[in-house]
Amino acid sequence: MEDEEGYTALNLQSRKDTSGTASPSGKQGAAVEEEDGYTALNRRPKRDSASPTGRQDGPPCPRRHLIALWIGYIGNVILAAAVIALALQLKGKPGTEAGRSIGPCSENCSAALENFRSRLRSGLCNQNPSSSSVNSTCKFCPEHWRLHRDKCYWPSADIKSWHESQDYCSARRSHLVVIQDKEEKEFIQNITVPGPRYWIGLSLSSSPENKWVWITGLQIDPNLFQEPKGATRNSCAAIKDPMNTITVDKCNTERRWVCQKDTTFL
Structure with a gap:
């Protein structure tokens, strides 16, 4: 049993020695015989790092x-x-x-957009703002482009080859000009500078027939232009003043050009 000082006392009954002598008490220093015949073993308590519940306590977790x-x-x-x-x-x-589903916000946005278009038609084309955009004849072209009927035209001031000119027009959602009638032919003459030749969207096809074909796939109208003679492969067409003739050049020759695109309706 454990006393108040933490020592363990073992109460053992003493054995009678047949010799009638008691064992010396000072030799071992671990057992002491008391007056009532019990032996008290005094030993230091073993330090146990475990908690009373059997679990080993770690360092306390900081509050933060x-x-x-x-x-x-x-x-x-x-x-x-x-x-x-x-x-x-x-x-x-x-x-x-x-x-x-379409909510009221989408409906309001559509109404606001139609109102904005009406204001543009009224300011740009002098149309009645109440007119519908379905039957509208209000059309316009980008800045620096020239409007003619339902087409927009842009004559260049730089020079490029025929293919480079077409690439330039394609990058602006257009193509080299395709002339379809005399009125359009005269308009092109008015917007170009006299003297230089301008590439148009006409080239000699690579087919065995060697036909002159517009970039849109249409063939040349003999009533509008005389078909050039003696052209070879890699030949493209340019126009010059007066506009009743077509000149043939190698497609890699650098010349001015004219782009054409559809107008935008409001």
Whole structure:
């Protein structure tokens, strides 16, 4: 049993010695015989690092670490709740991919856009603002382009080869000019500078027939232009003043050019 000082006392009954003598008490220094015949063993208590519950206690966790853990946990809960609420809101919102419907905002935007178009038709073409865009005849061209009927034209001031000229026009959603009638032919004459030759969208096809074909696939109109004679492969057409003739040059020759594109209707 353990006394108040932490020592363990073992109460053992003494054995009678047949010799009638008691064992010396001072030799071992570990056992002392008391007056009532019991032997007390005094030994130092063994230090146990384990807690009374059997678990080994580690260093106490700082309070600030516990606070940080709780803040992180609460933050994750709030973030998850916000994501769920946003998903539910988008699911039932009109005009979204999930709703597959057009809400009042889209209708209002369409009305505002139509009102803006009406103002443009009134300012640019002097049309009645109440007229519909379906039957509108208001059309315009980009800046520096020239309007003629339902086409826009842009004469260059630089020089390039025929293929480079076509690439330049294609980059601006247009193509080399295709002349279809005398009125258009006269308009091209008016917007170009007298003297230089201009590439047009006409070239000699690579077929065995060696036909002159416009870039749109149409063949040359003999009533509008006389078909050039004696042309060889890699030949392209340019126009010169007066506009009743077509000149033939190698396609890699550098000349001015004229781009053509459709107008934009309001």
